[in-house]
Amino acid sequence: MSADAPSRGGDQPAAPAGLGFPRAARLLKHADFERVYKQGRRHFSSHMTVFYLRQSDGAGSGSARVGFTVGRVLGGAVVRNRIKRRLREAIRLRRAALDAAVDVVINPKKSILTLEFAAVVEEMRRAFEVIAKRLVEK
Numbered sequence: 001m002s003a004d005a006p007s008r009g010g011d012q013p014a015a016p017a018g019l020g021f022p023r024a025a026r027l028l029k030h031a032d033f034e035r036v037y038k039q040g041r042r043h044f045s046s047h048m049t050v051f052y053l054r055q056s057d058g059a060g061s062g063s064a065r066v067g068f069t070v071g072r073v074l075g076g077a078v079v080r081n082r083i084k085r086r087l088r089e090a091i092r093l094r095r096a097a098l099d100a101a102v103d104v105v106i107n108p109k110k111s112i113l114t115l116e117f118a119a120v121v122e123e124m125r126r127a128f129e130v131i132a133k134r135l136v137e138k
Contacts, residue, residue: 021092027067027103036067036105043130047112047120050127051105054135064098066091067105074110083108086117090124098128100135 027033040053055065068087070080087106098104112120 021088025063025065025095027065027105032065032103033067033069033105036103040103040105041134043127043134045123045127047109047115047123048127049107049109050131051107052131052135053103055101055103063101064095065103066095067103069105069107074108075113079113083112086112086120087124090117090121093121094125094128097125098132100132102131102135104131 027036036051036053040051043050043052068084070083072080074080074083087108091106115123
């Protein structure tokens with residue numbers, strides 16, 4: 001390792017409060033994904049499909065939880081991980097728009113790779129607004 005190379009140790013500063021993507025805000029269990037797919041509703045947009053379901057009283061943390069499904073058809077591991085990183089950052093920027101206790105699964109399309117990041121953030125904002133509006137109607 002050269003002297004001017006950045007160290008990879010644990011000396012990285014933590015993200016400021018409210019700016020991260022904490023574990024409590026993520027959908028992690030396979031059963032939760034299945035429940036959202038089978039019982040939830042869908043919102044289609046040009047670059048992703050968003051599945052959502054209001055959390056039951058015992059499940060979740062009372063705030064929105066988000067998960068991703070990025071299949072192998074979209075590319076290799078590097079491509080799929082890049083898609084997830086871009087989506088995670090877009091959600092981190094727009095998560096405040098979705099304040100309901102809802103589970104969300106995002107299924108991106110391949111076109112999201114060529115999309116400008118600002119457009120990804122805007123599409124996420126629109127999807128969250130639609131979800132919030134539909135949850136109020138119910």
